[in-house]
Amino acid sequence: xxxxxxxxxxxxxxxxxxxxxxxxxxxxxxxxxxxxxxxxxxxxxxxxxxxxxxxxxxxxxxxxxxxxxxxxxxxxxxxxxxxxxxxxxxxxxxxxxxxxxxxxxxxxxxxxxxxxxxxxxxxxxxxxxxxxxxxxxxxxxxxxxxxxxxxxxxxxxxxxxxxxxxxxxxxxxxxxxxxxxxxxxxxxxxxxxxxxxxxxxxxxxxxxxxxxxxxxxxxxxxxxxxxxxxxxxxxxxxxxxxxxxxxxxxxxxxxxxxxxxxxxxx
Amino acid sequence: xxxxxxxxxxxxxxxxxxxxxxxxxxxxxxxxxxxxxxxxxxxxxxxxxxxxxxxxxxxxxxxxxxxxxxxxxxxxxxxxxxxxxxxxxxxxxxxxxxxxxxxxxxxxxxxxxxxxxxxxxxxxxxxxxxxxxxxxxxxxxxxxxxxxxxxxxxxxxxxxxxxxxxxxxxxxxxxxxxxxxxxxxxxxxxxxxxxxxxxxxxxxxxxxxxxxxxxxxxxxxxxxxxxxxxxxxxxxxxxxxxxxxxxxxxxxxxxxxxxxxxxxxxxxxxxxxxxxxxxxxxxxxxxxxxxxxxxxxxxxxxxxxxxxxxxxxxxxxxxxxxxxxxxx
Numbered sequence: 085x086x087x088x089x090x091x092x093x094x095x096x097x098x099x100x101x102x103x104x105x106x107x108x109x110x111x112x113x114x115x116x117x118x119x120x121x122x123x124x125x126x127x128x129x130x131x132x133x134x135x136x137x138x139x140x141x142x143x144x145x146x147x148x149x150x151x152x153x154x155x156x157x158x159x160x161x162x163x164x165x166x167x168x169x170x171x172x173x174x175x176x177x178x179x180x181x182x183x184x185x186x187x188x189x190x191x192x193x194x195x196x197x198x199x200x201x202x203x204x205x206x207x208x209x210x211x212x213x214x215x216x217x218x219x220x221x222x223x224x225x226x227x228x229x230x231x232x233x234x235x236x237x238x239x240x241x242x243x244x245x246x247x248x249x250x251x252x253x254x255x256x257x258x259x260x261x262x263x264x265x266x267x268x269x270x271x272x273x274x275x276x277x278x279x280x281x282x283x284x285x286x287x288x289x290x291x292x293x294x295x296x297x298x299x300x301x302x303x304x305x306x307x308x309x310x311x312x313x314x315x316x317x318x319x320x321x322x323x324x325x326x327x328x329x330x331x332x333x334x335x336x337x338x339x340x341x342x343x344x345x346x347x348x349x350x
Numbered sequence: 351x352x353x354x355x356x357x358x359x360x361x362x363x364x365x366x367x368x369x370x371x372x373x374x375x376x377x378x379x380x381x382x383x384x385x386x387x388x389x390x391x392x393x394x395x396x397x398x399x400x401x402x403x404x405x406x407x408x409x410x411x412x413x414x415x416x417x418x419x420x421x422x423x424x425x426x427x428x429x430x431x432x433x434x435x436x437x438x439x440x441x442x443x444x445x446x447x448x449x450x451x452x453x454x455x456x457x458x459x460x461x462x463x464x465x466x467x468x469x470x471x472x473x474x475x476x477x478x479x480x481x482x483x484x485x486x487x488x489x490x491x492x493x494x495x496x497x498x499x500x501x502x503x504x505x506x507x508x509x510x511x512x513x514x515x516x517x518x519x520x521x522x523x524x525x526x527x528x529x530x531x532x533x534x535x536x537x538x539x540x541x542x543x544x545x546x547x548x549x550x551x552x553x554x555x556x557x558x559x560x561x562x563x564x565x566x567x568x569x570x571x572x573x574x575x576x577x578x579x580x581x582x583x584x585x586x587x588x589x590x591x592x593x594x595x596x597x598x599x600x601x602x603x604x605x606x607x608x609x610x611x612x613x614x615x616x617x618x619x620x621x622x623x624x625x626x627x628x629x630x631x632x633x634x635x636x637x638x639x640x641x642x643x644x645x646x647x648x649x650x651x652x653x654x655x656x657x658x659x660x661x662x663x664x665x666x667x668x669x670x671x672x673x674x675x676x677x678x
Contacts, residue, residue, distance in 0.1 A: 216538055217538060221534075223552065225554060231550070232552050350502075350504065
């Protein structure tokens with residue numbers, strides 16, 4: 085029967101589909117099926133934002149004073165339970181460097197200079213980001229510093245050059261967008277607490293819709309130069325529900341020029 | 351003279367390409383615009399808007415179009431000038447060699463076009479006369495700039511381009527610069543995104559009846575809203591800042607951009623600037639965008655802006671040295 089599927093085959097396809105949907109990855113909410121794009125993939129288009137104290141520190145931490153005296157409580161660090169299980173498995177030297185980074189965060193944190201945020205930090209900065217999803221490219225556009233990640237869905241290749249935001253190859257596993265990113269520079273941090281990586285960083289992220297307005301975000305972070313073993317983070321990401329939700333321009337370079345170049349003024 | 355060879359080779363490429371383009375009207379009509387899965391005209395892909403044509407018609411040129419021979423001569427002259435920029439021992443040679451790294455226009459994807467100016471209206475190919483207000487503002491801006499002192503006195507004295515804040519490729523309107531005039535267009539059901547490679551700048555344009563941002567919210571690149579008119583994507587942009595000042599415009603400039611895919615490898619990009627506070631009438635320009643090969647790379651301009659730092663630091667060091675030499 086050319087052009088028609090036999091009933092048994094249809095049943096088999098149906099069964100495979102059901103299995104794909106109900107055998108979720110660890111942590112995936114069972115049974116939720118996201119609305120689809122024209123090409124039948126879970127539709128992540130829209131404006132999203134993480135709401136987490138990981139902006140300040142991905143590890144569990146108590147509230148603390150901020151680093152700028154004049155800003156008082158407005159710049160204090162709220163306590164947070166962290167987005168990882170336990171502590172980051174730093175090698176001893178790396179742990180010492182992390183502490184040094186923390187002590188000198190006002191001069192070393194790339195966020196303060198409006199530098200590109202890197203991965204996974206871009207995902208959980210206190211700004212909205214937008215998914216622009218097509219079958220071949222998925223763009224993650226971040227408000228902060230206008231950082232853009234291109235996720236190559238079909239044309240997978242090794243990073244042609246190192247970059248701040250890395251080189252991302254993606255694929256769908258049922259309800260989950262899996263993004264594998266390498267090709268990083270060693271210039272970005274994980275948070276405002278000095279947690280860091282080397283250029284050997286490798287991040288595998290999993291985005292899974294758990295309701296129309298929530299994504300579960302999970303990432304495995306690997307860097308043999310800095311960590312004794314791979315470690316994982318996870319958190320929800322929330323849809324911005326305002327009717328007019330949109331990314332606003334945040335070209336932060338003019339905001340930091342006096343900080344970076346002010347001492348060179350005549 | 352490797353770069354001379356490169357430029358000459360590239361120019362031979364242009365000549366060949368020019369002989370192959372300029373399809374007849376009948377050929378153009380046969381081609382139909384591809385569609386996305388949800389039926390929009392498909393503008394997606396990688397594009398490049400490099401051109402040798404200047405915004406305004408050059409002095410002495412009176413026709414709207416060059417003959418093919420005139421166009422080739424104009425391009426050859428321009429390509430030669432690009433190659434000369436990198437002549438060893440010249441000041442221009444301090445910059446990296448554009449031709450060696452394939453960054454010059456003759457080695458870019460180049461949509462061929464016989465126009466003598468990008469401006470198509472007014473018909474003389476020139477910007478319209480300034481209004482009195484436009485003239486006063488231009489004088490006031492020049493005066494304010496003078497008061498700020500030399501380029502190297504403070505970072506804010508440098509151009510937005512040098513500071514990695516805004517370049518001509520970003521616009522809007524988006525116009526080519528010397529190199530890297532690369533764009534990627536993506537379309538979803540309610541949104542068009544134009545990724546400008548320079549400054550890793552994602553223009554996100556919502557489609558449909560969404561209102562503009564409130565009047566008091568001003569952005570360097572304005573606020574853009576899009577819609578389809580037939581097969582043409584129309585983007586209206588307002589809410590610019592006083593700093594944007596495109597060709598001397600006011601912050602109340604209203605910009606209309608029109609993207610029409612006119613062949614498999616060409617988008618015709620036409621824009622109209624309406625700014626009665628600056629010009630006596632609206633004006634329009636047209637640029638052809640040529641299909642290019644991806645991917646776009648991360649242009650971490652601000653992060654790597656050693657040139658700006660060194661320019662300022664060098665000026666301070668020279669002042670210090672001069673002061674030390676002056677007898678007390």
